[in-house]
Amino acid sequence: xxxxxxxxxxxxxxxxxxxxxxxxxxxxxxxxxxxxxxxxxxxxxxxxxxxxxxxxxxxxxxxxxxxxxxxxxxxxxxxxxxxxxxxxxxxxxxxxxxxxxxxxxxxxxxxxxxxxxxxxxxxxxxxxxxxxxxxxxxxxxxxxxxxxxxxxxxxxxxxxxxxxxxxxxxxxxxxxxxxxxxxxxxxxxxxxxxxxxxxxxxxxxxxxxxxxxxxxxxxx
Numbered sequence: 001x002x003x004x005x006x007x008x009x010x011x012x013x014x015x016x017x018x019x020x021x022x023x024x025x026x027x028x029x030x031x032x033x034x035x036x037x038x039x040x041x042x043x044x045x046x047x048x049x050x051x052x053x054x055x056x057x058x059x060x061x062x063x064x065x066x067x068x069x070x071x072x073x074x075x076x077x078x079x080x081x082x083x084x085x086x087x088x089x090x091x092x093x094x095x096x097x098x099x100x101x102x103x104x105x106x107x108x109x110x111x112x113x114x115x116x117x118x119x120x121x122x123x124x125x126x127x128x129x130x131x132x133x134x135x136x137x138x139x140x141x142x143x144x145x146x147x148x149x150x151x152x153x154x155x156x157x158x159x160x161x162x163x164x165x166x167x168x169x170x171x172x173x174x175x176x177x178x179x180x181x182x183x184x185x186x187x188x189x190x191x192x193x194x195x196x197x198x199x200x201x202x203x204x205x206x207x208x209x210x211x212x213x214x215x216x217x218x219x220x
Contacts, residue, residue: 116138
């Protein structure tokens with residue numbers, strides 16, 4: 001039984017994605033400035049112009065469907081996502097090649113947006129709130145990265161993932177479904193407000209669907 005090693009090659013599409021995300025984090029603060037929330041709405045959108053608002057909102061722009069996955073709220077958000085991409089991404093990229101890996105990553109990011117928007121629109125409508133007036137944006141690479149985790153579990157199902165906290169070791173084919181289940185539980189229960197759990201699930205679900213298409217439904 002082999003254990004998943006910490007070291008991964010910092011190269012290829014993974015390297016470029018990490019660099020782009022880091023540059024976007026710094027560059028948007030420098031060029032566009034921070035946002036300003038007055039307690040009811042944004043007086044100044046600032047860098048959040050590149051985050052994803054609900055379609056129909058006065059702040060929504062079509063380009064946000066792509067740009068939101070390169071934006072992060074703070075340095076810890078960025079660091080955690082990029083570390084996860086660095087851990088899981090290189091082996092998937094080596095298995096699929098640069099082009100397929102990049103297409104899959106972006107596809108999962110768009111899927112994250114789609115499921116997040118669909119669920120949030122339904123929830124707000126059920127509460128009697130006009131979704132187009134909702135001011136909360138979504139940003140981050142988490143949905144795309146969750147899709148990469150699904151790909152890793154499919155390609156390397158018996159690879160053991162060892163966590164520091166909690167100190168457990170699980171095969172990828174168990175670890176990733178458990179993580180997806182937790183996201184579903186937290187999303188349904190409304191825990192961890194401020195985290196787009198259904199965006200994470202969107203990346204996972206869309207990624208799994210694409211894998212099933214590519215591999216003609218074969219389960220490993």
